[in-house]
Amino acid sequence: GAALSQKFKELKGMGKKKKVAIVGGGLSGLACAKYLVDAGHEPIVLEGRDVLGGKVSAWQDKDGDWIETGLHIFFGAYPNMMNLFAELDIEDRLQWKVHKMIFAMQELPGEFTTFDFMKGIPAPLNFGLAILLNQKMLSLPEKLQTAPPLIPMLIEGQDFIDAQDELSVLDFMRKYGMPERINEEVFISMAKALDFIDPDKLSMTVVLTAMNRFLNETDGLQMAFLDGNQPDRLCAPMADHVKAGGGEVRMKARLKEFVLNDDGSVKCLKMTNGEEIVADEYVSAVPVDVMKRLLPKKWSNMPFFHQIQNLEGIPVINIHLWFDRKLQNVDHLCFSRSPLLSVYADMSTTCKEYYDEEKSMLELVFAPCSPLAGGNTNWIAKSNQEIVDATMKELERLFPLEIGPGSPDGVGAKLLKHAVVKTPRSVYAAIPGRNKYRPSQATPISNFTLAGDWTSQKFLGSMEGAVLGGKLAAEVVTDKAIYGGPTKGIKKIVPDVVKEANAM
Ligand code: FAD
Structure with a gap:
């Protein structure tokens, strides 16, 4: 992590300064732009929505409460993310929790058990x-x-x-x-x-x-919550860094298609508003499902691009529940170990910006959400009310004395309001046999590079993976500017796909 960050700084001023158009303003696109600026280039980030962050984006409801795309946890073993926080001088925004993991007991409603990590071991x-x-x-x-x-x-x-x-x-x-x-x-x-x-x-x-x-790291599993909403607390400092270094970050700038030259390289980006954007280099930092749709015909039969047809995003649902009182106070992430839910946290306790001494706001990840991910129910297609009702039923087991008929008054905490955010295609589904199809950032197209959490990098589909994918894409572009090509080569072309493509 730190060595690559250093490389960008050392290479600054070497080679020709490149104008780089980056499609997608999630963490990967923003990280790519951040490191291109550090290496002396001029990135322009083009984000289709009116908010930065993609899968970490968030927005306010009519009461001013934040709605997040996902409950997000940072880990000690996120070296590139930790470097990024240090480089942006915002490390104090990570709220580190006690080094342990908390699991709900399956047979004992309301009880929890922990893995405690001892200091000094x-x-x-x-x-x-x-x-x-x-x-x-x-x-x-x-x-x-x-x-x-x-x-x-x-x-x-x-x-x-x-x-x-x-x-x-x-x-x-x-x-x-x-x-x-x-x-x-x-x-x-x-x-x-x-x-x-x-x-x-x-x-x-x-x-x-x-x-x-x-x-492999002593503090690898230690967890942190960001101290507030991600667009303000993490994406904004990244965007500010890019702008201060001479780059640009645009929102509501949606790519319609890649326009190609006769040799297959990118000629320009055609945006949905009709504008054409010309740059020296082009980077895609969109999710894999979007990339599959945007893939130009001319590229789609090339083995390198053909392989991404084997990847697709997995559905997930993020739920926010606001209660009229404070539930059992846990300042940490909890593993629900219930059939419909994954992890959850009481954000009114764990996160500074959402802090409330009197009322709880639970944020819960609902998974699996479709038969592709497990179970028989296609939850992603159900109504928000059905999803909230099913969640409340599971919460009766996690908070038996506070929610539902088991509570002293037979009713328990009242749900004041809810918000449900569905992401039908989130991180790539890591079902067996997929890893080999994740492409390198360097592509066979002379002026086109891939970024995104789904590209080949040693972290999974995660915030760390997104930052590393963006950073590796910035390295490809930087190396090309100096050496005329990527120093690490184009890897990960799967032999059977090559055979198949050659037969075509
Ligand atoms: P994205 O965030 O998807 O960014 C892609 C961007 O491209 C988006 O902003 C999109 O609007 C834009 N775009 C798409 N099409 C176009 C177009 N045509 N033109 C212009 N722009 C376009 N990770 C963790 O590390 N820890 C966690 O605890 C965690 N929890 C999660 C919980 C949930 C519910 C979800 C959904 C994800 C979670 N993740 C977590 C995963 C993490 O959010 C992602 O891996 C990461 O944010 C992906 O970043 P990205 O930049 O690769 O892609």
Whole structure:
């Protein structure tokens, strides 16, 4: 992380200054622009919506309350994100929580159990110890049976991890004889938190990648909440940095199509308002589903671009519930371990800007939301009221004394209002066998580069992955300006796709 940031600064002034048009003002597009400015180039970010941030965007309702696209957690093991905060001098905006993980107990409504990370114990021992010391989730024999299959990961590293991509989490567990209960106790909540998906659908590579990233750093799993809404607290400082460095950030600037030269390179961007934007270099930082739609015909049969047809976004729903009183006070993220929900937090406690001493505002991630992700119900197509009603039913188990018939007055906390945000296509669905189709940032098109959390980078579809994807795209553009081409080459063209394409 830090080394690449440094590289941009060192290369500033070398090579020709490039005007770079970046499509998409999510974290990846903004990060790309930020580092291009640092390297002395002139980016222009073109965001289609009237708000920056994409999947971290947020807006206010008529009462001034913030509605977020997603409940977002930052981890200690997000090196590029942490560098970014430091470089923008906004580190104080991360509200770090006590180093532990909190899980709702499945059979004991209202009770929680924790993995506690002890100070002074280095990784990965601190994680092993946190699990061993937890008496409520797994028995000792179960814990001991979990460890051996994970050892090759610590020894062989990324090669072993990548090789498990064809297996689902459940396949992997069965192959290595891990007890099924580990699935119920740990992997369901992990899979839903990592990719909004059930473990029988999720690639084992995702779980291993997360473990490898998180467990190798002592504070890797420590969590932070941003102190307020992401557009103001994170996107604005990124945009300000870009503008101060001579770049531009436009909103309500939506790409309609890439206009090509005869040789297949980009001639200009045709925007929906008819404007044509000409630049030296072009970067796409849109989600994979949008990229598939925008792909020019001329590119779509090239093996490099053809492979992205194998990727698609997974649906997820983010719910906000405002209550008339304060619920049980937990200043942290909770893993609900309930069938319909993933993680949740009481934002009136965890987040400075949403702080309220008297009333709770729960933000909850609803997953899985469609049969692609697990379960039989296509929740993403249901009405907001149906989704809220189902959520309230699950909350009766998580807050048995405060919500629903179990509470002292038989009714409990009153729901004042709700907001439901559906994202039908969010991060790429990390189902088995997908990782190999994630393309490099460098493409076979001379003046076109890819960014976005779904491009090839060693973090998953996450904020860290988005920032790293944008940073790697900025590196490709910077290297081209100096050396005439990317220094890292165009990788990840899958052999079977190449064969298929050559046969066409
Ligand atoms: P996006 O944020 O999707 O940005 C793409 C941008 O392109 C958007 O702003 C879009 O409007 C714009 N665009 C699209 N089409 C056009 C066009 N034609 N012209 C111009 N602009 C266009 N990650 C974590 O690390 N931790 C978490 O706890 C976490 N929780 C999440 C919870 C939810 C509910 C969701 C949905 C996501 C969560 N994520 C989390 C994932 C994280 O939000 C994403 O990985 C990341 O924000 C993706 O950034 P991006 O820039 O790659 O894509």
